Amino acid sequence: MTKHLIDPDKCTACTVCVANCPVTAATREFRGPKMTGPAFERMRKLTDGDDVMLDYCSNCKNCDMSCPSGVPVSTLNMLARAEYYKTHKRKTQADDMLAHSEKMGKLVTSIPFGSSLVNMGMSIGKGLGIMEAMGIAADAPTPAFASESFISKFKKIKQTSYPKKVVFFPGCFINYNQPEVGVDLVKVYQANKIEVIVDDAFVCCGSPLVVGGYLDEAHENANKNIALIKKWIDKGYDVITACTSCGLMLKQEYQELFHSEDAENNAKHLYDSIEYLEILHEEGKLNTNFAPINEKFIYHAACHLRAHGFGLPSLEVLSLIPGLEIENADAGCCGISGSYGFKKDKRPVSLKVGEKLFNRIKQSGAKTALSECGTCRLQMTSGSGLESLHPLTILSRAYSK
Ligand code: SF4
Ligand code: SF4
Structure with a gap:
């Protein structure tokens, strides 16, 4: 197994994480964060990561938030999951499909009527049981694709230029599924005399790749985003996100998973878009009209x-x-x-x-x-x-x- 820097021996077996894990409370099939994370981590070194329990962890991070010893249990689980899938076959195509939603989004929004065709295809596929056969639940609230990406819409927005500027990392969901959220962000920031910059070289933050066990691909994406964010920060800009999972990935998980010094420095200039507005308000600078x-x-x-x-x-x-x-x-x-x-x-x-x-x-x-x-x-x-x-x-x- 790949060696990583998280020490499972920091766990004192207090079980606080178990009491806070929503999946443990919902199913007896899952043995919980203490066992699946730090306890099994010691075993995994001996059993080559052969642990199917890992599949139940949703990476929700409630264990990490509650652990008094600061053990990043979810990260241990995601690292172990990636190791597991290096030597084990996947049961369905769902992981591959869900982890690579960016590829699909790019394709769908680049062809005329692509979103209508794919959205209709997904709906028919659900009805015919094709999605179930691929491992996606028939009643899953899978998102529809937008007909035009946020990046494309953004390029048509006529912003007023202001001295204060921020760089917005939209992420795949806003870019390909709900671009109107990104458009709303621009309106809100413009109302506060802030110009929004979007770098269309940003790639998926990697969160879906990490939970799918595609850690090497997530690392490639992380390296690209870390370099781009650093470039903007070096120019004097803060970087904002409007998706909390993208934000957590860029700010915290890049450091935990990939131990990048640049990611650590970038984190000091990364903000959630509404956290940023709250800071403006504390400074008396928010437009409250x-x-x-x-x-x-x-x-x-x-x-x-x-x-x-x-x-x-x-x-x-x-x-x-x-x-x-x-x-x-x-x-x-x-x-x-x-x-x-x-x-x-x-x-x-x-x-x-x-x-x-x-x-x-x-x-x-x-x-x-x-x-x-x-x-x-x-x-x-x-x-x-x-x-x-x-x-x-x-x-x-x-x-x-
Ligand atoms: S990240 Fe996994 S182990 Fe931790 S609380 Fe969530 S489901 Fe439980
Ligand atoms: S809360 Fe932290 S220290 Fe306590 S059992 Fe869970 S991982 Fe171990």
Whole structure:
């Protein structure tokens, strides 16, 4: 096995992570973070990583967040998963398909009517059981592809140029599935006299590749993004993200997985887009000239947002909009964990994990749910029936009125 720098012997076997692991609570099939992470890590050195339990870990990071000894259990699991698939065959095509969504997104948005054809094909494929045969659940809330990528839309936006500029890393979900979130981000930043730059050489952050066990490909992507981010930071710009998983990957996981000094330096200039607005507000620089929005929203903090450790800036910033009421669902993991909940064999676990959140959303009296994470939004809508939006969309509306 490849040697890595995380020491499983830091684990004191306190079991706090077990109590905080949503998958452990949802299925008896999973032996939990303490066993699957640090305990089995010692064994894996002897058994060449032959551990099927790893497949149950969703990389939600609740174990890491709760561990008093600072053991990055999820990273141990992802490194071990990558080792496992070096010598073991995959059971379905789902991992390959879900890990390489960027390739598909590029293809679909580059051909005329590509998104209509593929979206229709996926819907028919679900009906005919083709997707199930590939390992994707028939009821999985897989995202539709947009007809035009964010990068393409961005190039048509006429921004006012300001001295203050930030570089936006859109990520695959915003680029290929929900480009309107990126457009909203530009509107919100322009309302704050900030010009947005997008580097179209950015590649997928690598998060779907890591959870799929394609670590070498993720490392290649990391090297490209780390160099590009460094280039912009060296020019004096901060870099922002609007997807919490992309943000966590660029800021934290590149360091844990690939031990890059440049990634460590880059992290000091990487921000979530709403965390950045909250900092502007603390400095008295946020444009708070919001039009009223007389509506109640229910907010879900994605696990990968909580793993950042910067609090819940969306609650703070949205509360500044007159008339707006926002309630924190505070109901743990939604169960989707990137693409985990799309898989046929994990869909029941995913729905069980998300049950508490779905009920909280349904009982909230809100008409719209909010979350920064794209796949959380898909899961929230599929589990509760409510429309789910990015908080930037609400901010953009408040600035547009
Ligand atoms: S990452 Fe999530 S699913 Fe995996 S062991 Fe940790 S808490 Fe459990
Ligand atoms: S919380 Fe940390 S120290 Fe405690 S059992 Fe889990 S990994 Fe070990």
